[in-house]
Amino acid sequence: MKKIFEAPKSLKDNLFHYCPGCGHSIIHRLVAEVIDELGIQERTIGVPPAGCAVLAYNYFDVDTGEAPHGRALAVATGLKRVLKDHVVFTYQGDGDIAAIGTAESIHAANRGEKVTAIFVNNGTYGMTGGQMAPTTLPGMGSTTTPGGRDVVRDGAPLDLTQMLATAKGSVFLERVSVATPKDIRKAKKAIKKAFQVQLDGLGFALVEVLSPCPTNWKMDPVAAYEWTDKEMTKIFPVGVIKDITGYDKD
Amino acid sequence: MKKIFEAPKSLKDNLFHYCPGCGHSIIHRLVAEVIDELGIQERTIGVPPAGCAVLAYNYFDVDTGEAPHGRALAVATGLKRVLKDHVVFTYQGDGDIAAIGTAESIHAANRGEKVTAIFVNNGTYGMTGGQMAPTTLPGMGSTTTPGGRDVVRDGAPLDLTQMLATAKGSVFLERVSVATPKDIRKAKKAIKKAFQVQLDGLGFALVEVLSPCPTNWKMDPVAAYEWTDKEMTKIFPVGVIKDITGYDKD
Amino acid sequence: MAKGKITIDREKCKGCELCVSVCPKQCIAISSGLNDKGYYPAEFSQGEEGDCCTACTLCALTCPDIAIEVYRG
Amino acid sequence: MAKGKITIDREKCKGCELCVSVCPKQCIAISSGLNDKGYYPAEFSQGEEGDCCTACTLCALTCPDIAIEVYRG
Amino acid sequence: MGEAAVRAGCRYYFGYPITPQNEVPEYMSGRLLQVGGTFVQAESELASINMVIGAAMAGARVMTSSSSPGVSLMQEGISYLAGLELPAVIANVVRGGPGLGNIAPAQSDYFQATRGGGHGDYRTIVLAPASCQELCDLTVKAFDLADKYRNPVMIMGDGMMGQMMEPVEFPEAIDLADLPAKDWTLTGAKGRPSRVILSLLLNPKVLEDHNFKLVRKYDAVTREETDWEEYMLEDARQVVVAYGTAARIAKGAIKRVREMGLKVGLLRPKTLWPFPDKPLKDLTRVVRQLLVFEMSAGQMVEDVRLAVEGQAQVHLYGRPGGVIPTPDEVAHQISHYYYQAGLMDKDQQSGRLGGAA
Amino acid sequence: MGEAAVRAGCRYYFGYPITPQNEVPEYMSGRLLQVGGTFVQAESELASINMVIGAAMAGARVMTSSSSPGVSLMQEGISYLAGLELPAVIANVVRGGPGLGNIAPAQSDYFQATRGGGHGDYRTIVLAPASCQELCDLTVKAFDLADKYRNPVMIMGDGMMGQMMEPVEFPEAIDLADLPAKDWTLTGAKGRPSRVILSLLLNPKVLEDHNFKLVRKYDAVTREETDWEEYMLEDARQVVVAYGTAARIAKGAIKRVREMGLKVGLLRPKTLWPFPDKPLKDLTRVVRQLLVFEMSAGQMVEDVRLAVEGQAQVHLYGRPGGVIPTPDEVAHQISHYYYQAGLMDKDQQSGRLGGAA
Amino acid sequence: MTNKMIFAGFGGQGVLLMGFLTALTAMRQGKNVTYLPAYGAEVRGGTANCTVVISDEEIASPVASNPDFVVVMNNPSLVRFANMIAPGGTLLINSSLVHGEIKRDDVTVVPVPLNELAHELGEDRSANVIMVGALAQATGVLTIEALKEALAETGLGKKPKVLELNRRALEVGAKSARQALAKEKSA
Amino acid sequence: MTNKMIFAGFGGQGVLLMGFLTALTAMRQGKNVTYLPAYGAEVRGGTANCTVVISDEEIASPVASNPDFVVVMNNPSLVRFANMIAPGGTLLINSSLVHGEIKRDDVTVVPVPLNELAHELGEDRSANVIMVGALAQATGVLTIEALKEALAETGLGKKPKVLELNRRALEVGAKSARQALAKEKSA
């Protein structure tokens, strides 16, 4: 029998430290598969965030450099400006990219930095134990919103990707999910395109991935994936948000 | 003869330190007139920025508290959360609100802070001597963009107000200009509405005012006002950008 | 008789000429002498007929330095 | 004969049950014993007919811990 | 700490999550709701500290808390707080650094706290509790000092203290109405001229005067508020200087070496700034050997050296990176220097100590 | 400074405008274009320093510049640079503080620079030029030191130096190809295992080892790179300690008092960290009186006190807030302490000094 | 008298709650107590543990490098903590899950078949409470009565039914430990 | 020999350029020079000024609290700087604009009717260059020739026509100062 599914080469053979059912590790795999398929492992540099993915360098078998919380896209800017022919991507959680890193994200996109951002939206601060994230859904529980997020008291979820669409330098923005196998396939396509945009030097590309965090959502994994599919997509509908790449539709 | 035009009460009788023809002083006057008309001088607190308007407390005859560069809306949040029945406004330049203060601006709007922001867009860093601002127009000169702003090299102008429109907590956003007497009248209306929104507790309100900086544009004032009217409005068209106040159209 | 008149505070004026440019009746001109701050301030005149100003307030609305007060009557 | 088969790495598996939930043929179940990390890992069986798996890869696609490899042939 | 703050009249908390201090915002988010206060999870530490500036301007008792990297981000804001003379309480639950470091208990932000990591000549009052009870008491005191001197006050703890559970007696909740009125706050210019709170003083002479005024204030704080604990100093030949968690461990170590007959005591600064220079200097009249024990590569040791002006040997036992030495390890250091200096020879019954080295 | 940086091989500048150092970014925006380098006006100082982190990871010679409040915002990033062991040059053109302060020349960020305003145990090498020529030379040196030690280097100037025009001889531009290769940069894992640059060291023991490694590096820097200027020290009875602009003024003052026959010299630290402890301590064998003159409320004076360990009187003449005293004012202070201590009695021809007080 | 104890196991086994209940009870009994959970990034997928120190005097350090009691809920924890126990100390193990060899003869080993006992009780999740009961028995510092009262202050006793269950769990644990200790002595 | 000079006037009068040209020329003549413009927020609408120190030795301080030469281009500057001049120093004033009384008899006053002279030259904006010519004459430190050469390095001499004009302006200034000084002496 022929092996038709195995771990990508661009991942090291380490066990993930993520919780059972965490979306992060699926997204790691997708990014690594894309790196493999594009054949860019040897010239890719990753910038992991502070967040549950802070140890991403234990998994991605590419050069990686740590960024302070929220500053991944500024660090990536510095890297890419020096290494113009390399591929630079950031991997950031919602708190990282859309709260403390808001300014860095928006201005990197606006300058049209030729980097790829993977934005993992799990609606919570996973690493620090489930505080409210900018993307926490209305009514959703968190350790800093007694009774669940109250839009009047705590503000409404922030749609960073939508905001980035108004930035002139952003070229490709898509929101995807890993809730179902179908979503996972689409997510990979989007990620591949976001890397292709960089290879073609078009500008800033970002893929937002809706990603379950069973631990902080206090759900079992299967329920968390269902909830991602049913509830999260209501506030954060998946689909292309901006595409001025001019690539043929596929 | 009856005096039909004089300085508003909410301005102190100090000579403006602004350059000849600077739009800041017009905007100061408009804000003061609105404060007078709404009768809120005694319960208004202003937050001036770092920028040419850093000395705004020399002019506004209301309580004022200085904010670090870019942080006016965070300071205003602190003030307003304590002084719920007071009126808190920030007065910020484009560098202040849309570069270093991007995160604070976006999140204050997203939380729906019940404050009013006056955003003076003069396309330059006036106070520091004419460096590129996030809002500098393509091709426009600045001391940090040799040959003028080059969109590919320096990024394109950022439209913060448009971005804020995607934030759920923003209720009223309008872009106005002070290039002509007609614009000035409209600007005042918009500013008044933005204060009314706060008085009615609806959420975040912001008025972006296109404002000439003859000094750093290296134009004489009359030319600067014309340029504001003709050129700036091409990239930053005036008009209501978001209005969910439900007020009757007037 | 004149419908309106304006006063220009010589020492507040910075000579930006905006009032000159917006006055529909051309009743404002820049004076030839400097003020204490070193600017050539604007000057108002009712013109040859003595009734130039219509109290339209456009100049005052525009003046960044609130140097202009307008009277009607 | 079976069209496909999968292997599940017992020690990589964290027992999240996602593979169980997506397998259209129900060829995967959670085992009753703990692995060294303290999880109840998933187990594959070809079912009573011995040809449960169609090598659709849905389980592997979903498995967050890349514990599953799929074979076809 | 959260509860103590609420009892001290704190009704406003602005903060951003960071381990190891998440318990504070999590507690405050619920507790402030109950007492009609306001909790805002800011978008960053930068935003938090600036919200604190705003609330302080409005006259509120307000606090934020964070841990090392987050506190670094607040340095501009803290400099403003000091320059604007605003009262506020900032808790730093110090973790291992530099950079991302780790989340283990550390004391390596001592310089940042006591020297001012922000720009300009200013000081923050820095309190260093060593038990949950003291954390509670000093939290209350922090708010009082902040108001009294119109100055930011920092509480330096570490993850250990943040994670520990010890029995605590809470103080009576104060009545906000009992606090002295503030005559400098921004509350709207009703019936009085408008006010301005600023730190922009373009004229150097004016800014210098402001700075000298601050210096006088800091002198007053130094005179009035310096605080420390003395432990077994009466007959000590060697004195350990340590604060916070390190001081607890040092106490345990001292108990051990005392059992061995070594005459060792502890001086524990409770205020890191102002630092207890004088008691240390006074000590040097009889004590010739000091051992500074801190969970850093050596920061407080500078203050100790400054205090004793060469009048005593100052040794350092510094453990950076979040390592928490055991009382035994510290006892080992104590006895090492004790014997090295031949201090036991000076002890009367040196016989008792035989073989203890 | 800009030109010197370019000649030192700096091709990347990331910065944000702030007075009084706007000349640097303005110059770099044009100059780097000519040499095929990259200038990015970042959206803030926070972004700047993090772009610097990225460029340094990629192996470039990179710099940023700012002034006091902006440098406060960089403290987290600087702590990361130190923790990640990345070479980078940061220029601080110090202005009056705290808070917004003013834009006049000041020296009140000394603590921030030398003690590390960020979190954790780390040190930045701090260079303090006193003339335009030295600014140029030390800028080149800054890049070399940064690379040599893989550590951030700070150049501390003030608005005075930033605004001054003095004749300068520029060094030869170095050839980037001549620089030693760096074997730790992120350049893609081609033909080698993938690399990671990180400061997250969750295991306290590992982080402690990292910290101790840093300490050893800092010790090496202290041994090798401490630098200072001596001026008229041979026969001095009083020594002024001052750096940067203050040192220039002090020199003028010393010339004046020398004319009056007072035997006064100057020790000028060129590296603020590592601080020239040893020469100062050595001086105390013959000199009993030191006058620290700094344009702050008193920060370097601590380092002087630490250096001399009580072996000399240390007086402070501190002028914060951007006030620039004249040489005459400093001369007045010098002579005040000189006479107060009766030093002129020890001078042989005291007759010459009659009435000069 | 000072007692230092470490509780260790998988994240999901309620390890921190065991320590918390123990500490709380000691506090209510008027002791000086410190409770120090170890947590953070490393916890994801790893083991969880916490340290409790109970003393009549002020406690110098909440860290226990040589604990008097170690509660081990899974195999990896056995490897990590068994060697740290002070000579003469006690090791309580969840004998349903932990099968590793214990190579020390200077400690008392108390095996408690938690999963079986919990199953008998009718609630698998009460395993941790059973263990606390066993620990109380082994240490002699905590009374079962005090533990029962403290239950209500934790999440373990909010609902009457759960409270009742957990009270029984404490007794089951104490009894099991009593038997094990008796056996150990006679062996 | 050390010469300290302050240039002061309105922002628009090219005050900083005067100082810059002076400093640059002195530098090219091999002197130690410091040039210190005062600028910042306060400039908006206020006066602009800069300080130049020219010396044969290392310069202690680029600040001049008692300048030897003061160039005053407008009235507010006269008020601010006239009293600072060192006894025996020289005050150069733009006599077209500055009319205030000068209350000191220990300084030499050199009035230069800049606006008229510039008007005669055919370029109102050359007033500042004329003044530099006058200053060179008054100080004796700078030669007109060296100034002429330095012009090309500043914005004042990029185009040949402008360069020629400014060269003449320097001479006009020098001449005017010569005349004024002669008058002062004879008075």
Ligand SMILES: Cc1ncc(C[n+]2csc(CCOP(=O)(O)OP(=O)(O)O)c2C)c(N)n1
């Ligand atoms: C300056 C700073 N502030 C706060 C933190 C603490 N911190 C680490 S990760 C994180 C947020 C994690 O949430 P998110 O970015 O959504 O990623 P997730 O863990 O959910 O994947 C925070 C607040 C930090 N490391 N540095």
Ligand SMILES: Cc1ncc(C[n+]2csc(CCOP(=O)(O)OP(=O)(O)O)c2C)c(N)n1
């Ligand atoms: C932290 C910090 N960085 C930089 C500055 C310097 N600074 C003051 S105002 C300003 C920008 C001014 O531009 P803008 O906000 O557009 O206002 P304008 O002066 O044009 O009205 C800058 C960069 C500062 N004061 N603080």
Ligand code: SF4
């Ligand atoms: S906390 Fe959430 S995001 Fe983090 S590893 Fe666990 S499941 Fe994933």
Ligand code: SF4
């Ligand atoms: S620099 Fe521009 S914005 Fe500033 S005061 Fe002058 S004209 Fe106005």
Ligand code: SF4
């Ligand atoms: S608009 Fe005002 S300031 Fe400008 S010239 Fe007219 S009166 Fe003067």
Ligand code: SF4
């Ligand atoms: S999806 Fe993977 S980790 Fe989850 S139960 Fe199945 S094999 Fe195990």
